[in-house]
Amino acid sequence: MTTTILLGRMARHACKFASPVMLGAMTLGVGLHASAAYAADDYPNKPVKYLLHVSPGGGTDVLARRMATELEEILGQPFVVENRPGGQTGVQLAAITTAEPDGYTIGSTTATHVAVMNAVFDEYDVDSVDWLAGLVTDPPVLVVHDSVPFDSLEGLVEEVKANPGEYSVSGTVDGSTGHIAWAMFAEAAGITEEDVRYVPYDSQGDSVTANVGGHVPIGMAWTGITRDHVEAGNLRVLGVLSEDRVSAYPDTPTFAEAGYDVDSSWQQFRGIIGPKGIPDEVKAKLADALEQITQTDDYKEYIENSNLNNRFMGPEEFTEFVKRQNELVAEWVERLGLDE
The missing domain is CATH 3.40.190.150 (Bordetella uptake gene, domain 1)
Structure with a gap:
């Protein structure tokens, strides 16, 4: 027996004892429940x-x-x-x-x-x-343009500390996944905002485009959106924020493997x-x-x-x-x- 039918029978039974106000409220309740059920059954009936x-x-x-x-x-x-x-x-x-x-x-x-x-x-x-x-x-991945003079996370850290203010890193908007992932890595690596400037973009596609064009040499991105560019030789991936290595980049270490204690639950x-x-x-x-x-x-x-x-x-x-x-x-x- 459906809930709508049961409620209907209860309402009819209560007619003998209920006031007009009570009857109106009960009828409205049954009607609303039936309307919701009908809406779900009929959903979607338009684009x-x-x-x-x-x-x-x-x-x-x-x-x-x-x-x-x-x-x-x-x-x-x-x-x-x-x-x-x-x-x-x-x-x-x-x-x-x-x-x-x-x-x-x-x-x-x-x-x-x-x-x-x-x-x-x-x-x-x-x-x-x-x-x-x-x-x-x-999982977030840290990528760099092919022209940069380092090919490891350790090399990146040494380079940006030796040349404060010369490098920037792109990701999505301030406070986004990419921004927080970068902040986690930067803290673990001892990189300050004076060493590397964070450049926010409205979308990950725009951020990676800036990396591929060499406009922003470092990027915090994702495996799926970077793979083709890495395979084409435009980008290199240096590290992965994950508990385990990812299948797309089996030779790329996790941040932890590279010696940087970053919370891998942030995905x-x-x-x-x-x-x-x-x-x-x-x-x-x-x-x-x-x-x-x-x-x-x-x-x-x-x-x-x-x-x-x-x-x-x-x-x-x-x-x-x-x-x-x-x-x-x-x-x-x-x-x-x-x-x-």
Whole structure:
């Protein structure tokens, strides 16, 4: 017996004893429950906006477009990808948080969101959105342009200390995954802000483009977005922020192996968020479709080729994961003075 039917019978039974006000409230409650159930059963019955906080071309953009295509096949409605970069994710967040919480507006998310919610925004925090699903994790890697005169982390440290102010490192916005990853390494290596200037970009694609062009000689990036450039000889990867070496760069040491004590639990992640208050039934339907995609052979092959870690998390697990990341971010935002 469904909950809606049971509630309907209870309401009819209570008619003999309830006041008109009570009857109205009970009828409204049954109606709202039935409407929510119907909305979930019918979802989606029109196109869904899929808003990205990054420019086209980066790893988050590529993954989102793949997921959008697969979601359309499973759920039968277009998932329309729109790039909304800018404002240190603020442009996208403004559009998501002001949208109706009905499942027809969703968005990309990475660890950068958690970081800027601590370091940049007063109006947004991790409770401002619904964390719908986690998809992958991706360890940060430290890369350099092929022209630099060092080929190891130790060489990098010696060079920048000997030439303070001559080198810069790129990553995503202040307080983002890349920024915090660099800050962790710099602290472990004894590198100061006077030694190396951090240059923030709105997207990882823009940051790596600056590295490939030699405009910023050092970069904190991700395995998937750097591999082709490394194979082409434009970039060299010196270290990986991970507990273990990654398959794409089996000869590249982790930071710990190279002698730098950096917390390897800090990882880039990619997932999906939505406006706060999406009905649980709609969340579940979206999450079920996403999990189906992550179990296909084609998707697993894509993840392997992209050197990502396939880690699906449903709404509850993803929310708890994000809260743990948020604690780590809050600590580093305070240490870096980004909340002042």
